[in-house]
Amino acid sequence: MEIRARGTRWSSRSIVATAAAALLGVLLIPTAARGAQPPAAGAAAQESRPVYSYEGAIRESVWVDTGLDSDKDGGSDRVAVDVIRPREPARQGRKIPVIMDASPYYSCCGRGNESQKKTYDAAGDPVGFPLHYDNYFVPRGYAFVAVDLAGTNRSDGCVDVGGRSDIQSAKAVVDWLNGRARAYGSRTGTDRVRADWTTGATGMIGKSYDGTIANGVAATGVEGLKTIVPISAISSWYDYYFQQGAPLYDSGPDWLAGYVESPEASDRCQAVRQRLIDEAPRTGDLTRLWTERDYVRNADKVRASVFAVHGMQDLNVRTKHLGQWWDALADAGVERKIWLSQTGHVDPFDFRRAAWVPTLHRWFDHYLLGYDNGIDREPMADIERAPDQWSTDRVWPPRGTEPTTLRPASGTVPGVGTLGRTPAGPGSTETFTDDPRLDETDWAADIDRSTPAKSGFITRPLSRDLRLSGSATVTVTATPSTATAHLSAVLIDLGPDTIRDYSAAGEGITTLTERTCWGPSTTADSSCYLETAARTAQVDHTVFSRGWADLGTYASAGHGRPLTPGKPYTLTVDLAASDHVVPAGHRLALVIAGTDRGLIDPPSTTPTLTLDLNRTAARLPITGGAEAFHRATTGTAPPHSAPRESRPDGVAEPRRTPPIPGDRSR
Structure with a gap:
């Protein structure tokens, strides 16, 4: 038996009551x-x-x-x-x-x-x-x-x-x-x-x-x-x-x-x-x-x-x-x-x-x-x-990994925007309506189509691999139509791949019939365990990091409060740590939406949220920093030194290279 959260593909109570716990x-x-x-x-x-x-x-x-x-x-x-x-x-x-x-x-x-x-x-x-x-x-x-x-x-x-x-x-x-x-x-x-x-x-x-x-x-x-x-x-x-x-x-x-x-x-x-x-x-x-x-x-x-x-x-x-x-x-x-x-x-x-x-x-x-x-x-x-x-x-995250700010901007199709280094212009917005029937896989599948339940922002196809390593954040400025609202932010690798099928029973493994033994045994305690193999799936996109928040915690992480419809609120959403390489030819996408079905509960209302793109940004741990992103999305080196990082409110802040955890040379 394991502690287990309710997921898109799992019922927590049925699995908790029936599944084995510690997959070793x-x-x-x-x-x-x-x-x-x-x-x-x-x-x-x-x-x-x-x-x-x-x-x-x-x-x-x-x-x-x-x-x-x-x-x-x-x-x-x-x-x-x-x-x-x-x-x-x-x-x-x-x-x-x-x-x-x-x-x-x-x-x-x-x-x-x-x-x-x-x-x-x-x-x-x-x-x-x-x-x-x-x-x-x-x-x-x-x-x-x-x-x-x-x-x-x-x-x-x-x-x-x-x-x-x-x-x-x-x-x-x-x-x-x-x-x-x-x-x-x-x-x-x-x-x-x-x-x-x-x-x-x-x-x-x-x-x-x-x-x-x-x-x-x-x-x-x-x-x-x-x-x-x-x-x-x-x-x-x-x-x-x-x-x-x-x-x-x-x-x-x-x-x-x-x-x-x-x-x-x-x-x-x-x-x-x-x-x-x-x-x-x-x-x-x-x-x-x-x-x-x-x-x-x-x-x-x-x-x-x-x-x-x-x-x-x-x-x-x-x-x-x-x-x-x-x-x-x-x-x-x-x-x-x-x-x-x-x-x-x-x-x-x-x-x-x-x-x-x-x-x-x-x-x-x-x-x-x-x-x-x-x-x-x-x-x-x-x-x-x-x-x-x-x-x-040698160390993790690897040397040269820098928090790099990427900016969403509107595209030619509503709800299908771009993701890059250039801030959106003042007054640029995108709107979506929370739909608790949908989840991150639905958003990813419809990333290139205008759909009412999400706003998606996509890079051009990469000319070289782009590695993201560590924890990310997404700062969102959103105006809700109701007094409650939940937000989801997910990072998606758009392109075909073979992955472990983490959404299936076994969460990426298949249990086999043969056993291997790891030490001596007694009649009451066997050292022999069923072997496993990777259970894989062919996919055309991979969600590799996600985070959620109640917009009502905009002022205090420890206490939610009712929202005023029509008023903008700014909140930074923490995304789960990951280490993922988006290969050349694939695209990197950011989706901002409401309820991620099965992973968070919906709010008590069904809000429509309007994003102020000029005050919305993703801060991603990119190996090689802004220069690596520029090379991967343009195929060329930056014409001059990388621009200073700036916060989503447009206030510039100096670039700085953080200490690499565990790197004893620093």
Whole structure:
């Protein structure tokens, strides 16, 4: 089960209730020899090896005291922690690091493409751990720790959807692993259990909600958390349910809490769920509840390195989450690595498995064992350019990427304008009427036709490739005819291509029948998983970035207000981060419209909006900046130095090259 937004092609409630949650080479890894010595740590060590017995590993459960009483029962909440660790290191007097996945899904919904759940023997001891992390890493000298968030599976407390209880569930475990918190051998017992077998070095990993918890724990600055690997993860829960006041989901966090919590928690946590209703109004106002769940504001506290993975067509946890988190981490000087795929909400284990597992192995070896294997000096970014075709960049966004202002202008056909560097003349306008029956694919299909529900602006065919890398914005000045209005802005690559079919079931992958194995197995825990292949589609256009907003938030991002019909309002819409190359011969298009069906909810009225084109502009992250755009759209170099950038209100501002995130040469 995954957190999932309602999409054009999905019904959130039906999919959430039926789909597998965390979608997580072809090599059988033999069972490790028992009692073998690991390679020595230090500069000469390059790789941890499978030298420990998986079958003979210690499997145990402890309950960690969180120090909270979220269910108000008078006792401190204890969260259940299932541990699997090799037996031999303790006998040898060696301590080991920890890989941890903290999740609300271990009993309700399952993890991975095959919806695996935790399993226990008759005595209640863990015997089956979801995903391959235990099978692969335990023989290599790591412990794997699977944490049930408060209010789920065998834990006390209440789910609060990214709030203090959720984050403390996992942070307390990191504290326990580092000797700062208490754990017990049972849910109600007094028998203390100490983690004297670990170095305390912890790496958190997980997809979707699990990766979100990793972000949140890292943002506390907890000591001992050395690295996180957030996959398709949320960075601010407000931006999961809304974007700039526009509702993105047909339910609130109370519904998600009720879905994942245990039956026992359902009875005792009514007050917490009521708070999730009362303090998360569907108006889209930015309340204290949402501020508490914004990890981006605390990115400067992050001590851990971050290996972020995201699908650029993820319409569940949209790449706005990745972009704002990545930029904040860059500002804080955090060590980072990134993979961007063409998939939707899919784990790299299921779109690039043969490369993912060894890359993750080397990442953990470096940050948890201290091996100098060079992964920190390799290219920062891996980006999928076409199905199963990848490129790399030393830093991301790449050097020379500059925010470049493009201007929409009217054309000869109403609603079909141009997109370039020249501002529209004073008084130039375009008009559209919100039609909640249509979506971005409808707008793209009709880009060259005058239709009443959108305004489209298109470049001429490009003479050379044009790369956009990072986060974009579109500033719109619009006059509504009614008191409410929602806006959508999308960037489209107009031209034929073969892409991963992110809109189909699987969101870009097809699950096959053969299996590959990633470590030793037991009768209760197999290391063998169904293989996948890219599911592709032939298209004549690709929407590669989008953003939405309630025009009523023009004055305050945190509070919407009624509009005065006939009055112009200016608002900047944030677009999701992406990395896309518009090939030579294709055209780049910007569409501004109303409701994007299935991706945002419509306003309470049906407004007609008139755009003031002289005060409307897109600010796009173009590699090579204005000069690259000029060359691509004219086939020639600019006749003189690129003009100064200017804001949509026509006020000039000096050109400046921003620091490239992660580029240590600056």
